[in-house]
């Protein structure tokens with residue numbers, strides 16, 4: 001994922017997880033807090049595919 005945009009708590013709540021390029025299922029997102037954010041902000045980090053059968057799956 002090359003999107004380094006940061007999100008507020010409100011934006012984060014309505015964030016739609018990206019689809020996997022390989023299988024089309026949604027990918028897991030891990031939220032990483034941005035240092036010094038006021039209000040606090042988070043950046044989504046790709047945490048693998050949600051599909052266990054996909055090569056992009058990460059447990």
Ligand SMILES: [Zn+2]
Nearest residue numbers: 020023049054
């Ligand atoms: Zn996948």
